[in-house]
Amino acid sequence: MQISFLQILMLLGAFQGFIFSGFAFFSNKFKSRSNLFLGLLILTFSYNILQNFLIISGILNQFNYFETFHIPLSSVFLVLFYLYVLYFLHPNLKNRKSHFLLFVPFLIALLESILEKIGFATKLFDQRDIIYFNYFRIGFEIFNVIFSLILILASFRLIQNYERNRIVKSNKHPKMVVRWLKTISFILLVLCLYWPIPLYFEINHDLETSELYFYPLWLGLAVTIYTLGHIGLYQYGVVQEQKSIRNYSNNQTIAIHVEVENSKNENVEAFENYIKIEKNYQNPDLSLELVADELGINKSYLSRIINNEIGKSFTDYVNEMRVEEAKIYLANPDFKNYTLLAIGLEAGFNSKSVFNAAFKKFTGMTPSEYRNSIK
Template identity: 30%
Template sequence: MNILRLLLLISASQGFIFGAVILLSPFFRTKTNNYLGYSIVLLSVLMLNMFMDSIGVFDTYKELNILDDIEWVFLFPVMVFFYITKLINNDIHNSKKLKWLYVPIAISILLNIIFTIEVDYGFNILNIEEYYSIIFEIEEISYYMFNLLLMIWLYVLIKKTPLIGNEENVKWVRLLWSSMFVITILWIVLGSIEFFWIEEEYVFEGVLVVVLSFFIYWIFYNGIYRLKLAKDQKEILEILNKKNFSLRKENSEHQIDENVETKNNHEVLEGFSRDNRYFKKLEFMLYDQYVYRDPDLSRDLVAEELGISPGYLSQIVNSITDKNFSAYINSFRVEEVKQMIVDPEFHKYSLLAIGLEAGFKSKTTFYKTFKKETGSTPSEFRKERQ
């Protein structure tokens, strides 16, 4: 049990630190992230209460019992609910009706205050002392059901809401929900087993402690990683907006006419050379408008902008560059990443943040494409240039 107590204390402390970083740091503090911070702090409170209960603090100091008796598990899933709904930008988070989600924790606080005053201090308010055992059994069943129903509701909202953002954000929402759902089911199962086999309560409590400890560590690592990545991307974008990176090689600039005209939106067949009017327009979009920074850029979107068919666009790019459309676009992204890597102003930022701001949609695509283009991984390239 000493190891479990130590694990509880470490995990609770770690959670408080993580929550404080989110809630107090100007770099990470946003309305959305605040709910994540509140969630972690509440989970840390629960684990700290478990630690203090295991060492007999609540037995020694009866006046502190109310801190343990209030069922914070009514509030924790509400914070998670608001965090995920705001993260996926679902309109439901603006509904005033969601204030009703705070009713269970409000009832729990009021109930336990009355219980403490009546039982611990001997003041009769409602004079229902004989009913408390039934009331608290109902409360226990309620918080299990409340957590499960909120997790199911979140699943429905996530499935119905188009997740706008990069691949990393989508993975984070799904991973977070999946982890929370598994832990909720495990908690309900362990609670049910403990109810029927009281003599095994320390075993099942130990299992839950281990799982929660690793969960806090996981969310701590991934949360800090994601928040740092988001901060890096924001700052990189600000720098890129101030700088005018030129990806053209010296002595090889082309005069690009941005006002390419088409006749009745029909393709004008001409030679596949760099003088091709559509290729020159494409170069303008890439060199001067930096359209490759859009991770959702596609051949169809570019073809529509040029007023030609996707097939004809592929013919142009393949014939002139000896690359397919995706490879050609990615070559611009790689070139910009290379420029950022050698620029001292970007040295403090992670390579992934640089790659994502250059237009790559995921870490895997970024590293695979960069090595294919340069023969080195981004980290190897950075080391060689420093």
């Protein structure tokens, strides 16, 4: 038996996943429903990699593999991913019994696998009967491709609805950046569209070619899911920091001072009240068009009076206010270990890069330089 370099990578990836999933399960810092599903996703995927390693490396032949070790997990990966996305975006959502119906395909495949194992153990079946179980597995794999595509599209819909709804929601709650989650979903979609290629060769009993084409799928899934694990836990930590900062902001009267020219224009006063007093500058989706709609003012007219009466562009006025708020958070010793991303998001910026650029424009320093300067 000779183990290739790719097979060694599979084995190492499986053990890495077991360790990582244990961390997600048992760390109090990351205890949440979304991370529970994330940990289950990594655990089941890691076990599946180990299963594939055992049969590809020749440690188990196909008959012994399905007779003893095999657990049909391919139908559960995207279910766990969908539930992770759902509860990450909506942590206060109540559990729904309908969500557990998503596990029905997995339970059917598991029941078939158990019956198969019992049949071989009791000599009710022999190796000649394995062909019938192979037919079931191939049919089920075809179903899995379709089922997985539906779940990924449903995940995309959840993300898009969140992005659409967060624009109009109250500023009392943190607004998460979910571009990374959309990117992960897109990669999973591409991998699912690739899945039928190795499956085609498996159906035509060309196992050697099928195995060759399955390697990119396994490798792509491994990289994507483990990346999801690392980013997911990091983003969860950022969200918890955002909540802490937002609670502080909601319970404190933070004095934000931005120099403006004196104005008696009632529309300018309404604009300043909307941005400053109501703290709508904290909204990362804030735009001139949104403000104009909220105030019932023509967009072009609003832009003109902001420039003429306040003496700043809309973007500079809002970003300067965000920078002033970020400076308060950076100077607060309670937030000294918080990520710059969480502070920037809570000040109203939609990314760390935009936060850094705006902060340097108005202070001449990066946020990290400013934080170090006040220690």
